[in-house]
Amino acid sequence: MRRFFLHGLILFSAVVFVAKLAQIQLLDNSYELIANNISIKKVYDFPERGYIYDRNGTLLVSNQPSYDIMVIPREVKEIDSIEFSKLLKIRPEDYSQMFSKAKHYSLDLPSVFVPQLSKEDFAALQEKMWKFEGFYIQKRSLRDYQTRHAANILGYIAEVNEAKIAQNNYYQMGDLIGIQGVEKAYEDELRGVKGVKRYQKDRLNRIISSFKDGIYDTLPSQGKDLELTIDIELQSYGEMLMQNKRGGIVAIEPKTGEILALVNAPSYDPALLVGRERSRNFTKLYYDTIAKPLYDRGLLAEYPPGSTFKILNALIALQEGVVSEDTKVYCHNGYFYARGSFMKCHSHASPVDLDSGIYNSCNAYFGTVYTRTLEKFATPQLGIDNWAKHVKSFGLGDFLGYDLPTGKKGLVPTSVYYNRAYPNGNWRPAATVSNGIGQGELLTTPIQLANFTAAIANRGFYYTPHIIRKIEGKRIEVPEYTEKKTTTIDPKHFEPVIEGMFNVFEKGTGRSVRVEGIEICGKTGTAENFTKIDGKRVQLTDHSIFIAFAPKDNPKIAIAVFVENGYWGARWAGPIASLMIQKHLNDSISRKDLEKRMLEGSLLFEYDKPLSGEPFNINQ
């Protein structure tokens, strides 16, 4: 039996197949009749895309109707193309070019002939459409922006490309899809599901009835409305403060991880990317490779954190028990961290302890603290890995896991990194001392800075930052965003460090931006940075950085501000951070002079320097 088992199986299935094929292809005529006499027309019913609101219920994005002229080339008969071109406001020579492009894509599938007609053009065309067989009008909805801000958060929608269509068969030529920001991250929610109606057509291409009484038809399901965590007032205020500067502001509500503002400078009006002008405007934004308005600095730009990072080193040293609050370190405009190696500092009273070390931002203090943290261990490798473990627990060195579609990891160097740099494995903690003051190999994105500030404000934990607050009026319940992430530092170590951050405003590097009546805790930062001009490494004016949270007890906002080439931290980033905090907490600004200086201040001259081709001075 086994010998001919397979022969039997093969012949048996072949006979079954041939018999079934004979039945379908030869005996049963109904299939053939259907195919010959009737073709089926699919009509799509696009649901309206969901609206987007801010955290206070202000409408940010709604919809406006728009009309696409679609074509199925095989069905196009002799038409008056001159008249048609005139109605569509295109040149007759464009007509034939566009038509052959559609034919090249497919004879039988619809493609978009002219996208996004205005209401007026549509009205003029509608009554004459019967003359142009093979063309039809597909109604869609386009975005209608109620704000001129937050373009980097909202993202935009555009026609889906062929690669995406091949990947996901929901989409068809001409469908709109979210490309960036919230529109991309929550595409499935915003989009809804389009419905399909199928009609039978006769040989003359007239619709005769619903196909099979509509048993294959589907109803559209509406797109869902989103409520974002941002406060559009704070967001717009931040964008105005940042005009004529480059950089980013990220503000987070510490007790929830909700992103209150995510400012990117320079920015653009989201309405630029809607309608028939979309592609021209997009090209303009896309090819601005100098100011890069489409590059979301708050999420993507990796900068050295500068002195703001000293806060973390203080916490780690306290946790490891290598210093106490009262440990004193001497600093005379700097200190020798190894034989013959001097780290510079500015002039301030000496010696310093934890508190004055923070508010004076003393390099000697944090260089010492950092090396002690590493030297606690038998080898520098073990030391730095332990240090990196603490740093990473604040969400640095990896994707944070927020719900916007772009991001960067940043960099927290570990022993692997330095063993590669010093191949014999023979390096000392002092070689990495720049990590102690946030220079060196460390890289962070502004949102990572804001997030670790939130973790400090919370005294040891954070919630993953996120942009979504409610979907269809219902609070989100995503564990990723509602579960606490705890850092490796004990809560008791935070108070002395926070005291130091408070004194930054009372008597330290942030004195100039103190706000009467609000207890702000913060830290200035100044980061050296370089560019390449003609292949040569050239230093540019330092980045101005500031992190802060307020109020000191029960914090409501944690913020990181980054101003490219703004020089020291309290020059640009500090004032902007303090204005943002006051705006959020008091809703009014008492320091009109400072506000005016920030709104009108411009750093464009600074950005022109490396492009001018002339030698230039920095840090003036």
Added chain:
Amino acid sequence: MNTSGSRHLKPDWVIIFLFICLAGIGFVNIYSASVSGLEVSLLDLSKPHGKQLMFIGLSSILILLIFSLDSKFYERFAFVFYLITTLLLIGLFIFGKKISGATSWYVFGGVSIQPSEFAKVSCALLVAKYLSDNQVDLKNLKDLSVLSLWIFIPAFLILIQPDAGSALVFTAFFLVMYLHSLSGWFVFAGFSAIIMFLLTLLLGSTWAIGVVLGFCVLLYFLLGKRKHKTGPLLLFFSICVVFSLSVNYIFQEVFEQRHRDRFNIVLGLTEDNRDIGFNTYQSKIALGSGGFWGKGFMEGTQTKGNFVPEQHTDYIFTTVGEEWGFAGSFVVIALFVLFLLRLLHLINRQKTAFAKWYGFGVVCVFFIHFAINIGMVIGVVPTIGIPLPFFSYGGSSLWGFTLLLFIFIKLDATRYNEW
């Protein structure tokens, strides 16, 4: 010892001719199914037909490579191949890319590779190596469980991608085991398991158990006065119950919604199946409209226009049916039958056990693909997406099948050198 191998190379030209026929006809149909605009270029790499032509070209290099290696190599390194493909399957969960719901692909730049297509080949080699040992007897529980485990591992890894269709192909090796020395009871058990699985998912545990109960009661009365019937029947019933409950448990508790969705769509249980129902209907209309002689090359309007999904991959046979009619479909089925029977003929003349059992693996894998794919398209088998060998568009599947076949042709070609 075997350096003279290439001098005595006598490949079987009949099977190679059949292979060329199938791949050639397949290409013609992919061309027809994928060209819908005004294309002229054969080698347009942005369209499936252009890529397929490139895949066919590259597979001839693969064939040369297969022939340049010593026959012994495949036997000796069977386990290494198996290890590599299994690691590739595991790696998918880390580096794989999700395409239409299943994580079955590695994507490097523009090239995507589906390791499950190669896992079949290495599994066939390993099974052959295992069965070629004279000591092995599948009535022996240890041998049986070891070999089953080897087959189960890749099948399971593919099942949880989830790609139920490709996993199902591994049942081919149980056919091979049956041909070797596996008790017929296992074939019975296998069929029962598949039926119970489908019943449970389709009707739910309660009804599935009800159906089995009815079946057992019926059997009890049919068997009449035979002795020892209560025990085995009770055992059979309790195994079915446990199986059905565990299928239910795994499906509801272990699988995630996306896995369930995929199974539900395959089984036609989801609300969203309207599109799929419509497609099967369209596929039949396309076949039926072909009539006896078909509509002719490039004239099949029904199979164009996105009515049937995967037109150039899993549903390529509809294009054959529409454009070449009953005559064309008959020729293709006849070619496949000749191909399979020729392989069986070649197996008979093998001198080594390894070549023989590998040959059986090859036949069974091809048979399962042939039977399920065409069965699905003409509607006698439920929708299970696996490719039609040499016909369906896709580099990985074409190369997988080429490897599978030509390793056997190589073994056959050097059979006189094996003394």
